[in-house]
Structure formats: structure tokens, C-alpha cells
Amino acid sequence: MDRSVYIAMTGATQTMRAQAEVAHNLANANTTGFKAELSAFQAMPVQGDGLQSRINGVAQGIGWDTTQGHQMETGNDLDVSVQGNGWIAVQTPDGVEGYTRAGNLRVDADGLLTDARGNAVMGGGGPITIPQASSLKIGSDGTISIVPLGQSPNTLTAVDRIKLVNPGNDQLTYGDDGLMHMRDGSTAEADANTRVVSGALEASNVNPSDVLVKMISLSREYEMQVRSIKSADENAQSASKLLQVG
Structure with a gap:
């Protein structure tokens, strides 16, 4: 032939x-x-x-x-947009840590903070759990503060801090789960310089x-x-x- x-x-x-x-x-x-x-x-x-x-x-x-997607203002306290380079650390159901830029977060019925896919958002000591509160705020460094039920609006209590990482894009690879993962299978260290904006989301690029x-x-x-x-x-x-x- x-x-x-x-x-x-x-x-x-x-x-x-x-x-x-x-x-x-x-x-x-x-x-x-x-x-x-x-x-x-x-x-x-x-x-x-x-x-x-x-x-x-x-x-x-x-x-x-x-390239960073354009920022969309939502006004939702649980929405965060990563500024510049950096990623939000989440944990998949099988216990593997991955990284995402999708900051449309949720609090499930058990108080667990998750992303839109249901992956648990990681904090300083593991997945973040949010106590019942009358309001919630997320600071630019990822710190989550709440006003406990029955307390005055001036009573802010820090619950945890979202794990933000910036290992370098060359160290990451796309996974089949739609998340980024470290190429060598390790876990990225938290980066204190990575910042987020609350009440906004990053659109697709x-x-x-x-x-x-x-x-x-x-x-x-x-x-x-x-x-x-x-x-x-x-x-x-x-x-x-x-x-x-x-």
C-alpha cells in the first residue's frame, strides 16, 4: 500500500x-x-x-x-479571587492535595469549607471547618474571620487561614481531576505572599x-x-x- x-x-x-x-x-x-x-x-x-x-x-x-482571567465582582463573602500567581490548596475525596484558582467556595451541611466541586479547602492544619456564625469574612491573606452566633458585629474571631501556595507554574501539572498537582507528587508549602480578593471570582482565560x-x-x-x-x-x-x- x-x-x-x-x-x-x-x-x-x-x-x-x-x-x-x-x-x-x-x-x-x-x-x-x-x-x-x-x-x-x-x-x-x-x-x-x-x-x-x-x-x-x-x-x-x-x-x-x-494569563490571569478577568476579575468578576460578585459581592459574595465566600468568593475569592487569587491575585497574580498562586493557587488555593484543596483536598480531594481520596486525600490527595491539589491546587485550583476557582474561588467560588461553599460551606456544606457539616460546616466544611469546600470548593464548587466539593473538595475540602485546606487550612493551617488540614481541611477547614467553619462554626455556625452570623457573618463571615475572608482577608487578603486568606484569614477567615467570623462573628459567632449571638455575638455583636464587632466580635470577630479568626477561625483558620486558607492555604495559599505559589510553587511556580513549572512545578505543576494538570491532573485528570481538573486540579493542578506537583509534578514530583509532593505537597506545596504555604506562601505568605500570595493574596486574594474577597467578593470576586477569576473568570476563565x-x-x-x-x-x-x-x-x-x-x-x-x-x-x-x-x-x-x-x-x-x-x-x-x-x-x-x-x-x-x-
Whole structure:
């Protein structure tokens, strides 16, 4: 069979892989704190017998867009937006610590402070539990203060401090759970310099217009690869008929 079929097949497969990542970004254009994943086609040598000059274009992830999304004012005391670099530490149900920029926090029926996905928000000594209170405030350093039930508004009590980390983006990697994790599997140390703004959320940094343009471009590339496969098949059939005539 014509080797061009395999070249076109590889190109179509990798284009579909890149398209899936673009679609994932577009689906999260309205997800709080989402960072767009980045990918690019890279030249990879074909392993096996043959000349070392054989190269395939492979779609590979190259990280994510670190640009901060625009800040949305909500007025909700439990909403926080991380300023500059930094992340909110949360604990998944299986006990693994991850990091997120999604600051739309909640207090569940048991008083546990969680993110919108139900992951427990980490504090100085573990997951944060909020006692019953008439009001709650989150300071710029992540300190959570409440007015206990039955107390005057001037009676503020510090409950805990949200664990904010800033290990460096090069030390983090996207996890299948939608959270960032340390590349080496360790736990990031709290960073006293990371700040948040209460009553606001960080929007996704995905630009829908740019993503749609890229999606259309990849669709056209895929169609071109499929046409190449059909052309190679038609050429093979024509050659076969000529040999039969001979």
C-alpha cells in the first residue's frame, strides 16, 4: 500500500487529538478560574526499521496559558479571587492535595469549607471547618474571620487561614481531576505572599473567538488528511487495474 496512506492517517489521528483539547478549552470558557491548555504539533522520529529521516507530526501538550482571567465582582463573602500567581490548596475525596484558582467556595451541611466541586479547602492544619456564625469574612491573606452566633458585629474571631501556595507554574501539572498537582507528587508549602480578593471570582482565560478559529483550522486540516487517504486509495485501485490489464 502507498506509504502516503500511513502519513495521512497519522496526521488525521493527531489532528483529532489536538481538536479534542481545543474542544475541552471551549467547553470551559465559562468555568471559574480555568486555565486554557496549550498544545502544539512537534516533529517526532518514527521508531523502527528504515531511515532516521522519517518524521511524524505529533500533537503534544506544552502546558497551559498562565494569563490571569478577568476579575468578576460578585459581592459574595465566600468568593475569592487569587491575585497574580498562586493557587488555593484543596483536598480531594481520596486525600490527595491539589491546587485550583476557582474561588467560588461553599460551606456544606457539616460546616466544611469546600470548593464548587466539593473538595475540602485546606487550612493551617488540614481541611477547614467553619462554626455556625452570623457573618463571615475572608482577608487578603486568606484569614477567615467570623462573628459567632449571638455575638455583636464587632466580635470577630479568626477561625483558620486558607492555604495559599505559589510553587511556580513549572512545578505543576494538570491532573485528570481538573486540579493542578506537583509534578514530583509532593505537597506545596504555604506562601505568605500570595493574596486574594474577597467578593470576586477569576473568570476563565479562554478566548472563545480564538478557540473557534483554531477549531475551524483543525477541522480543515483533518478534511485534507482524509482526502489524501482517499486519493491514495484511488491511486492504488487504478494501479491494480492497470496491472490486471497488462
